[in-house]
Amino acid sequence: MFRATDRLKVLLHHLDRPPAAVTASSCTSAQAVSAHYRVPLRYTLDNDHLSPEQRHFYEENGFLLIKNLVSAEDIDRFREEFERICRREVQVPGLVVMRDVTIAKSEFVPDQRAVSKLQDFQEDPELFRYCKLPQILKYVECFTGPNIMAMHTMLINKPPDAGKKTSRHPMHQDLHYFPFRPADRIVCAWTAMENVDRNNGCLVVQPGTHKETLKEHDYPEWEGGVNKMYHGIRDYRSHHPRLHLVMEKGDTVFFHPLLIHGSGMNKTQGFRKAISCHYASADCYYIDVTGTTQENIGNEIKELALQKYDLDIKFQESWALRACLVQGERTSL
Numbered sequence: 001m002f003r004a005t006d007r008l009k010v011l012l013h014h015l016d017r018p019p020a021a022v023t024a025s026s027c028t029s030a031q032a033v034s035a036h037y038r039v040p041l042r043y044t045l046d047n048d049h050l051s052p053e054q055r056h057f058y059e060e061n062g063f064l065l066i067k068n069l070v071s072a073e074d075i076d077r078f079r080e081e082f083e084r085i086c087r088r089e090v091q092v093p094g095l096v097v098m099r100d101v102t103i104a105k106s107e108f109v110p111d112q113r114a115v116s117k118l119q120d121f122q123e124d125p126e127l128f129r130y131c132k133l134p135q136i137l138k139y140v141e142c143f144t145g146p147n148i149m150a151m152h153t154m155l156i157n158k159p160p161d162a163g164k165k166t167s168r169h170p171m172h173q174d175l176h177y178f179p180f181r182p183a184d185r186i187v188c189a190w191t192a193m194e195n196v197d198r199n200n201g202c203l204v205v206q207p208g209t210h211k212e213t214l215k216e217h218d219y220p221e222w223e224g225g226v227n228k229m230y231h232g233i234r235d236y237r238s239h240h241p242r243l244h245l246v247m248e249k250g251d252t253v254f255f256h257p258l259l260i261h262g263s264g265m266n267k268t269q270g271f272r273k274a275i276s277c278h279y280a281s282a283d284c285y286y287i288d289v290t291g292t293t294q295e296n297i298g299n300e301i302k303e304l305a306l307q308k309y310d311l312d313i314k315f316q317e318s319w320a321l322r323a324c325l326v327q328g329e330r331t332s333l
């Protein structure tokens with residue numbers, strides 16, 4: 001039987017090759033791609049960077065994997081900076097250093113073993129270089145347009161699972177965390193800093209789910225505990241097939257903020273590393289999440305800002321403070 005996941009693997013394989021039926025130079029306009037595939041284009045913008053096949057793939061699946069987009073030299077530099085931060089040799093304003101929930105209450109050791117994630121590294125020039133890499137922005141522009149804001153930055157150092165499955169990231173949609181719209185002008189770039197597969201907890205995606213609505217999210221009822229703010233889709237039962245994204249160092253996946261994804265347990269003894277940035281068109285606008293499914297995360301972030309920084313701010317303001325322009329003009333966000 002030829003399963004849906006097999007079909008996707010074949011598609012992923014073909015994406016690495018030059019388009020056969022139509023060439024990028026002969027056919028790049030929205031109308032041409034649209035006519036060729038007989039579908040309206042909604043998730044990608046008219047541009048000459050994506051091949052018609054790549055464009056169609058993102059439209060249908062909500063993600064696009066590009067092999068070998070970030071050089072090994074750059075990744076090694078990000079890794080060195082990460083290690084300096086862990087050893088506390090550099091202090092970065094606004095940086096959130098997160099520990100896995102299983103060791104959250106133990107004494108801090110200045111070592112990568114105590115750090116499961118860095119968030120908000122926009123004030124670290126070396127790590128923030130990732131968000132400004134021209135080859136990444138070329139792709140990002142296909143989804144956001146020319147005015148680009150870096151909204152959210154992360155370096156994920158998924159620890160070996162301590163036996164409680166807390167290294168998992170529950171299935172979720174990133175839009176749950178974002179009080180800005182439209183969703184189609186937001187995209188995440190996620191780059192593997194080493195080879196990732198099911199053993200060390202690669203990304204798991206449900207292709208096509210970007211066409212669905214934003215679901216209700218909450219803490220999953222996991223016996224071993226859940227990390228702070230790791231909300232998952234409530235009553236997670238999905239008919240969509242799951243696809244494990246096996247990636248090599250430097251491979252980068254771009255994905256839509258409604259795409260349902262997560263990552264599995266890290267069954268190895270190594271720390272699985274990835275670096276990512278969520279981008280949005282600067283022309284996006286903030287929304288008030290009161291009375292919506294996002295109210296729970298909005299309140300949680302507001303409480304955290306109050307407790308940790310003594311800041312009484314709105315959910316939208318917490319994002320406006322972190323947002324950085326990386327290309328074009330800061331028009332709205």
Ligand SMILES: CCCC(=O)SCCNC(=O)CCNC(=O)[C@H](O)C(C)(C)COP(=O)(O)OP(=O)(O)OC[C@H]1O[C@@H](n2cnc3c(N)ncnc32)[C@H](O)[C@@H]1OP(=O)(O)O
Nearest residue numbers: 096097098099100101104105119174177226227228229230
């Ligand atoms: C598209 C976006 C998708 C996502 O971003 S999903 C992930 C979202 N995650 C986040 O935004 C990061 C949230 N984490 C944080 O802000 C920080 O790590 C956090 C929880 C405030 C802790 O930071 P600090 O205050 O610097 O650390 P601390 O050691 O002083 O701990 C303070 C209290 O927090 C607890 N804690 C720390 N890490 C935790 C964890 N992983 N899970 C659950 N609780 C955790 C810690 O036990 C301590 O609690 P208590 O005050 O002693 O009762």
Ligand SMILES: Nc1ncnc2c1ncn2[C@@H]1O[C@H](COP(=O)(O)OP(=O)(O)OP(=O)(O)O)[C@@H](O)[C@H]1O
Nearest residue numbers: 168169170171198204220232236261262263264265
């Ligand atoms: N009850 C659940 N609710 C939400 N997400 C879940 C639930 N159970 C598993 N997941 C998520 O499914 C995704 C894929 O997990 P996956 O099955 O690949 O890894 P695993 O269960 O950790 O290990 P294994 O490879 O042995 O299955 C992860 O994001 C995981 O957190």
Ligand SMILES: O=C(O)CCC(=O)C(=O)O
Nearest residue numbers: 156158169174262263274
């Ligand atoms: O495990 C990962 O790297 C994925 C993390 C993720 O999806 C998120 O933080 O939103």
Ligand SMILES: [Fe+2]
Nearest residue numbers: 172173174261
């Ligand atoms: Fe995510």
Ligand SMILES: [Mg+2]
Nearest residue numbers: 168263264265
């Ligand atoms: Mg499983």
